[in-house]
Amino acid sequence: MAHSETAYAKINLALHVRRRRDDGYHELETLFAFVDAGDRLTAQASGQDRLHVVGEFAGTLDNPFGNIVAKALGALPHGSGWDVTLDKRLPVAAGLGGGSADAGAVFRMVRDEYGLPEDWHARAARLGADVPACVESRTCIGRGTGTELEPVANDLSGSPVLLVNPRIPLSTGPVFKGWDGVDRGPMPEGSVREIASGGRNDLEAPALALVPQIADVLSRLSASGAWLTRMSGSGATCFALYDTAEQRDAAHSALPTGWWSLAGALR
Known part of the structure; x- marks a missing residue:
């Protein structure tokens, strides 16, 4: 198998913070949207999981095994292992959900090859609040910490x-x-x-x-x-x-x- 997938840049068209919760997280309402470009991931079957990071912003990711891509691989069944190359084109810590988008791309590649487990949404949410939205990478409304997703009629597609x-x-x-x-x-x-x-x-x-x-x-x-x-x-x-x-x-x-x-x- 060989897969390639774009990790689409996430933007928040609106982000309303409503309250600080007892667990330290924040209750919010947001409108997620996705741009038709982002990081690029390629994966090939391997005897074990490997991750190579290249690209303009590769140097900002100093621990590939702590990278959310490695964590996403560990969260999903995907055979004996994948050799993944991440072309890091989006800046890190930039409000674009770059890491979450990378994880979402891994979920889509696993879905195409093996299908996703029924509890994929919970597995994605454990990786980060933006990850469930990034799996589909479609415009949607997020509530709670951002993981409770609702569809919305998208009249800005192609803008x-x-x-x-x-x-x-x-x-x-x-x-x-x-x-x-x-x-x-x-x-x-x-x-x-x-x-x-x-x-x-x-x-x-x-x-x-x-x-x-x-x-x-x-x-x-x-x-x-x-x-x-x-x-x-x-x-x-x-x-x-x-x-x-x-x-x-x-x-x-x-x-x-x-x-x-x-x-x-x-x-």
């Missing part, structure tokens, strides 16, 4: 999107810790466009306090003709949605050198 990161890693923990604890209300209802337009990201303020350069990214994108600009997840990646690919590409070409960026479309 041009631009992702921009100032190349500053930002860990999720400190951002959540900096949230002020104020419940600013539920996520709107309606179509994906309506939820995204009327929603917000409650982690933007604590992220900005840690990485002020996020404001520069948002400012640049807001002036680029986008109809929506927002930070994704816990940052520091921001996204902009456009009506046309021409607008997106013009904004992309005008970005400062030194920032990481990805031009694509929503799945």
Whole structure:
């Protein structure tokens, strides 16, 4: 067998943090969406599991055996073993669910070859709150810690999107810790466009306090003709949605050198 799969970049079109739970996690409502590009995984049958990490951001993953790809392999039956190469194209600690997307790609490859066990959702959730959504990599609503998924009518499929990161890693923990604890209300209802337009990201303020350069990214994108600009997840990646690919590409070409960026479309 030989499989290859894209680990689609995850963005949060809206992210409403409602309360801090007794278990230390946060109760939230989010609108997950996925970009048609990301990391790339290839796998071949092997006598044992092996993981090789290559690509622009390979150096940021210092322990391949602690990598979520290795953990995903360990969570699923997949024969005697797989030799996996991960081409790490997405920045790490960037609000794009890169590791979760990688794990989701492993789940899809195992599904194609062997099928998934009935409790795959629970196995995915144990790896991380974003992993269940990343398995399907379809636009959906997430509640609870993000693992309780609901379908939503996706009227933004194919929308041009631009992702921009100032190349500053930002860990999720400190951002959540900096949230002020104020419940600013539920996520709107309606179509994906309506939820995204009327929603917000409650982690933007604590992220900005840690990485002020996020404001520069948002400012640049807001002036680029986008109809929506927002930070994704816990940052520091921001996204902009456009009506046309021409607008997106013009904004992309005008970005400062030194920032990481990805031009694509929503799945």
